[in-house]
Amino acid sequence: MSKQKKQFLPIALDITDKKILIIGGDEDAYKKLKILQRSTNLIEVIAPQIISWIKNSGVVYHEKQYSKEVLKDYFLIYSCVEDPAFVRQLMRDTKEAGVLLNVHDQPDFCEFVSPAIYKHSNISVAVSSNGEDVYESIRMRNQLKDYFENYQLQKQLIAN
Ligand SMILES: C[C@@]1(CC(=O)O)C2=NC(=C\c3[nH]c(c(CCC(=O)O)c3CC(=O)O)Cc3[nH]c(c(CC(=O)O)c3CCC(=O)O)/C=C3\N/C(=C\2)[C@@H](CCC(=O)O)[C@]3(C)CC(=O)O)/[C@H]1CCC(=O)O
Numbered sequence: 304m305s306k307q308k309k310q311f312l313p314i315a316l317d318i319t320d321k322k323i324l325i326i327g328g329d330e331d332a333y334k335k336l337k338i339l340q341r342s343t344n345l346i347e348v349i350a351p352q353i354i355s356w357i358k359n360s361g362v363v364y365h366e367k368q369y370s371k372e373v374l375k376d377y378f379l380i381y382s383c384v385e386d387p388a389f390v391r392q393l394m395r396d397t398k399e400a401g402v403l404l405n406v407h408d409q410p411d412f413c414e415f416v417s418p419a420i421y422k423h424s425n426i427s428v429a430v431s432s433n434g435e436d437v438y439e440s441i442r443m444r445n446q447l448k449d450y451f452e453n454y455q456l457q458k459q460l461i462a463n
């Protein structure tokens with residue numbers, strides 16, 4: 304039987320005073336951290352080995368293995384670990400703890416996916432392909448970014 308296609312709902316979540324956990328401490332985790340830092344400072348990282356870029360980014364980090372007891376302290380979990388056995392266990396743990404999980408670059412395992420975002424003051428434009436074509440999302444976000452930046456520029460020119 305063919306697998307049912309996933310459906311993702313684009314929404315905007317209130318993350319005020321809510322901590323986000325990134326599991327994994329390599330370059331992928333760093334990229335994810337930089338994206339999340341555009342929206343919040345309440346991010347923590349856990350991994351047995353953490354690269355210095357992450358350590359120097361001002362984030363709270365825990366240089367140790369993840370264990371499921373930590374999940375209750377966080378609102379969202381982003382995993383940047385490749386090991387499939389680890390991911391399978393993490394999916395069970397997050398389900399049990401009732402916390403939402405994003406698995407970096409693996410839509411089949413994601414309970415939410417990250418859109419490509421353009422943010423200007425209070426306006427956010429978020430593009431998602433329902434987890435199907437991230438390159439198209441990034442391309443479209445970049446086009447929208449150009450459009451909005453030109454629009455801002457034109458407004459400034461008219462005002463002066
Ligand atoms: C938008 C962004 C947000 C973010 O990550 O926060 C994001 N990916 C970004 C970058 C990026 N991703 C990849 C590269 C190539 C370089 C590299 O390999 O490193 C780059 C470019 C780069 O890193 O510069 C590879 C990739 N990504 C996924 C797959 C698997 C697949 O498609 O099946 C593959 C392998 C594809 C292949 O086969 O080649 C999957 C996902 N990536 C998503 C989001 C979700 C879908 C969103 C949607 O619905 O469209 C989803 C489903 C899950 C998730 O991760 O949430 C962020 C842009 C940040 C920004 O520019 O602001």
Ligand SMILES: NC(=O)c1ccc[n+]([C@@H]2O[C@H](COP(=O)([O-])OP(=O)(O)OC[C@H]3O[C@@H](n4cnc5c(N)ncnc54)[C@H](O)[C@@H]3O)[C@@H](O)[C@H]2O)c1
Binds near residue numbers: 329
């Ligand atoms: N079983 C497998 O198939 C398997 C397992 C591991 C890695 N790999 C492959 O090996 C390559 C490189 O592996 P890698 O070591 O860079 O990837 P990795 O996914 O093991 O590690 C990525 C990051 O996650 C962290 N991490 C690993 N286990 C963790 C845990 N229990 N708790 C918290 N953080 C943890 C690491 O410290 C690292 O920072 C990848 O391409 C991957 O596909 C395959």
